[in-house]
Amino acid sequence: MDRVCSFPDCIKSAVATLGGCKYCVAHFVSTCYKCLEKTSDRANEAAQKERRNLLVEIVDTVTSLSQGSDEFTNQERGQLMDILLWACDSLAERT
Numbered sequence: 001m002d003r004v005c006s007f008p009d010c011i012k013s014a015v016a017t018l019g020g021c022k023y024c025v026a027h028f029v030s031t032c033y034k035c036l037e038k039t040s041d042r043a044n045e046a047a048q049k050e051r052r053n054l055l056v057e058i059v060d061t062v063t064s065l066s067q068g069s070d071e072f073t074n075q076e077r078g079q080l081m082d083i084l085l086w087a088c089d090s091l092a093e094r095t
């Protein structure tokens with residue numbers, strides 16, 4: 001894969017895309033955590049919908065990443081699994 005992470009100054013290969021940007025594993029993980037930690041504005045319906053779409057994208061991306069990939073360390077796998085559970089939890093809260 002010749003695509004490179006779109007994080008500034010990062011030269012690692014991208015393994016996933018999120019919100020139209022390409023990320024290496026480490027930056028994908030940190031970007032996901034940042035999204036998950038952001039508290040949603042319950043008064044703002046558009047923002048809630050946007051957050052929901054992003055959570056769905058995170059779940060889809062993490063699910064496809066964890067399938068058939070041997071290139072991750074145990075720590076990375078743990079982080080991806082944590083993100084997946086957290087995103088699913090956040091989605092469930094909103095319904």
Ligand SMILES: [Zn+2]
Nearest residue numbers: 005010024027
């Ligand atoms: Zn990166």
